[in-house]
Amino acid sequence: MQCEISEIANLPTRFGDFKIQAFKEYLPDGCYKEHLAIFTDPLPATPVVRVHSECLTGDALGSLKCDCGEQLAFALGFIQSQGGMVIYLRQEGRNIGLLNKVNAYALQDRGLDTVAANHQLGFSADERTYEMVETILAHFKIKKIRLLTNNPKKIESLENIEIVERLPIVVEPNPHNEGYLTVKKEKMGHWL
Numbered sequence: 001m002q003c004e005i006s007e008i009a010n011l012p013t014r015f016g017d018f019k020i021q022a023f024k025e026y027l028p029d030g031c032y033k034e035h036l037a038i039f040t041d042p043l044p045a046t047p048v049v050r051v052h053s054e055c056l057t058g059d060a061l062g063s064l065k066c067d068c069g070e071q072l073a074f075a076l077g078f079i080q081s082q083g084g085m086v087i088y089l090r091q092e093g094r095n096i097g098l099l100n101k102v103n104a105y106a107l108q109d110r111g112l113d114t115v116a117a118n119h120q121l122g123f124s125a126d127e128r129t130y131e132m133v134e135t136i137l138a139h140f141k142i143k144k145i146r147l148l149t150n151n152p153k154k155i156e157s158l159e160n161i162e163i164v165e166r167l168p169i170v171v172e173p174n175p176h177n178e179g180y181l182t183v184k185k186e187k188m189g190h191w192l
């Protein structure tokens with residue numbers, strides 16, 4: 001996989017001090033995506049790793065329709081205390097893009113659940129891929145991790161990484177995302 005890697009910079013946050021490094025992934029169609037590794041220094045021998053797909057509405061705007069922002073906040077706080085890394089993948093809307101995500105939101109406003117909305121737009125329930133995760137972990141010479149996830153697909157996708165422990169992310173539902181979380185559990189197999 002062809003990628004360009006930035007320098008490492010300091011990233012002080014409300015969760016604590018991290019280091020940050022960007023990875024520009026060149027895609028076969030000539031486009032690219034830029035991903036981030038946000039990590040503690042030093043990294044433990046077996047770090048806690050959270051693979052987090054971008055969710056502009058949840059991560060930056062505080063949307064209550066999903067649990068993404070809360071999951072990211074939980075992960076950054078937990079990793080700050082335990083030592084590890086958040087791999088932030090630019091896969092907005094389960095990799096359907098921001099425009100299609102807003103269209104899916106509109107379909108959800110009309111009564112479809114998140115999976116049915118994606119299908120209505122011609123996408124599978126989840127279009128995300130995780131090849132870049134192994135590239136980033138290999139860059140840091142990480143072979144064993146404690147994976148912070150509720151998504152079994154992430155475990156299955158990391159074929160060349162030893163996952164010594166799966167750690168759950170526990171966030172409280174709200175009236176706006178209860179149905180969304182039920183769909184994640186019942187239709188997508190997430191551990192909630």
